[in-house]
Amino acid sequence: MRTLRFLLTGVGNVGRPLLEMIHERAALLRERYRLELRPVGLADSGGAAVDPRGLDLGAVLEAKQAKRSVATLPGVGRPGMGGLALVREVEADLLLESTPTNLTDAQPGLDIVREALRRGMPCVLASKGPLVLAFQELAALSDWDTPGKPALRFSGAVGGAMPTVNVGRRDLALGKLGLMEGVLNSTSHLMLCRMGEGLTYEAALKEAQEIGIAEPDPSLDVDGWDTANKLVILANAVLRVPTVLKDVAVTGMRGVTRAELDAARAKGGQVLLLARAEPREGGRWELSVRPTVVGGEHPLGRLGAREMGLVYRSDIHGKLTLISGEQGAWGASAAMLRDVLDVASQSLTLTPRASR
Numbered sequence: 497m498r499t500l501r502f503l504l505t506g507v508g509n510v511g512r513p514l515l516e517m518i519h520e521r522a523a524l525l526r527e528r529y530r531l532e533l534r535p536v537g538l539a540d541s542g543g544a545a546v547d548p549r550g551l552d553l554g555a556v557l558e559a560k561q562a563k564r565s566v567a568t569l570p571g572v573g574r575p576g577m578g579g580l581a582l583v584r585e586v587e588a589d590l591l592l593e594s595t596p597t598n599l600t601d602a603q604p605g606l607d608i609v610r611e612a613l614r615r616g617m618p619c620v621l622a623s624k625g626p627l628v629l630a631f632q633e634l635a636a637l638s639d640w641d642t643p644g645k646p647a648l649r650f651s652g653a654v655g656g657a658m659p660t661v662n663v664g665r666r667d668l669a670l671g672k673l674g675l676m677e678g679v680l681n682s683t684s685h686l687m688l689c690r691m692g693e694g695l696t697y698e699a700a701l702k703e704a705q706e707i708g709i710a711e712p713d714p715s716l717d718v719d720g721w722d723t724a725n726k727l728v729i730l731a732n733a734v735l736r737v738p739t740v741l742k743d744v745a746v747t748g749m750r751g752v753t754r755a756e757l758d759a760a761r762a763k764g765g766q767v768l769l770l771a772r773a774e775p776r777e778g779g780r781w782e783l784s785v786r787p788t789v790v791g792g793e794h795p796l797g798r799l800g801a802r803e804m805g806l807v808y809r810s811d812i813h814g815k816l817t818l819i820s821g822e823q824g825a826w827g828a829s830a831a832m833l834r835d836v837l838d839v840a841s842q843s844l845t846l847t848p849r850a851s852r
């Protein structure tokens with residue numbers, strides 16, 4: 497039996513279900529993977545909770561359910577202790593990071609992940625800011641560029657449970673990739689569908705917020721930036737082209753009218769907030785995010801309101817369409833868990849180095 501001691505920064509819509517899954521599936525983890533995942537440090541916006549013997553997840557989840565910070569937990573709470581201090585001061589084998597995405601400076605996630613990787617700690621991210629603003633730097637600090645360096649995984653950051661990064665990078669190995677198209681933001685897609693059914697913009701956004709899929713700042717969703725973030729991550733990770741946000745032409749969905757939604761529907765198609773990566777001369781890619789009318793014959797033309805999708809085209813694999821149903825933040829939590837298992841299977845000797 498192996499024990500992996502983990503830190504989690506961000507205990508919100510993604511972090512909470514992740515802890516629930518770890519708690520509820522502890523027996524299955526032991527039985528199937530001979531693995532115990534032990535939470536030794538958690539941080540939210542109010543501070544941290546630390547226990548090297550393992551925090552009581554039942555008590556943690558109860559506190560978060562009651563909208564209390566983990567820092568209020570008796571005996572283990574550390575009011576005011578941030579994620580960075582957690583990584584510096586608490587010995588652990590693995591960092592899980594799910595703080596809010598911030599496109600200004602990618603903080604607090606970026607410093608937390610940098611510090612963890614520098615200390616030799618594998619990192620699993622749901623947050624996109626560090627990947628979007630510093631992909632090449634994090635790749636250089638991790639196994640992404642150099643085998644043997646600490647693992648960096650982020651499959652939950654692009655499409656939740658839909659295995660966009662894994663399929664593109666691993667399963668389409670050696671393929672020369674062609675046009676890639678995706679509906680990668682659940683919130684805007686749900687909103688476009690609901691508005692097509694007659695809901696107002698505000699009511700549609702409220703539904704997305706209620707199911708926990710909207711960003712803490714929902715302008716990232718509706719203005720196309722969350723989709724652009726995911727396209728930047730896929731371009732770096734799958735297309736293997738160093739890419740930053742300004743390489744993407746971005747138009748959000750706020751300007752889409754009811755008449756446009758109705759017209760697309762009448763023809764059997766729909767309006768999608770579509771991410772596209774199109775190969776051009778000289779190894780260049782043209783990247784865009786914009787509302788796009790697609791017909792019913794398009795592989796994503798009949799995407800349901802609660803679905804996301806991605807179409808890869810490869811010269812040797814052909815066309816591959818991924819569609820994931822039933823969105824929800826838990827899809828990203830489940831993807832983080834699969835990344836944890838990937839890290840656990842690859843690093844047979846994880847070295848705790850948090851106290852240096």
Ligand SMILES: NC(=O)C1=CN([C@@H]2O[C@H](COP(=O)(O)OP(=O)(O)OC[C@H]3O[C@@H](n4cnc5c(N)ncnc54)[C@H](OP(=O)(O)O)[C@@H]3O)[C@@H](O)[C@H]2O)C=CC1
Nearest residue numbers: 506507508509510540541594595596597622623709825828
């Ligand atoms: N929701 C989704 O469907 C998906 C989200 N993501 C990404 O995952 C990340 C988390 O999203 P989500 O869970 O929805 O967001 P939430 O707003 O629900 O949760 C954010 C968590 O981070 C905590 N937090 C905020 N600031 C800090 C800080 N400075 N230090 C430590 N913790 C902090 C919050 O604390 P407190 O609890 O005290 O408020 C909360 O626990 C985002 O980067 C998002 O882009 C990725 C895929 C899907």
Ligand SMILES: N[C@@H](CC=O)C(=O)O
Nearest residue numbers: 681682683709710711
């Ligand atoms: N806000 C995002 C959450 C996942 O990345 C979305 O709506 O898709």
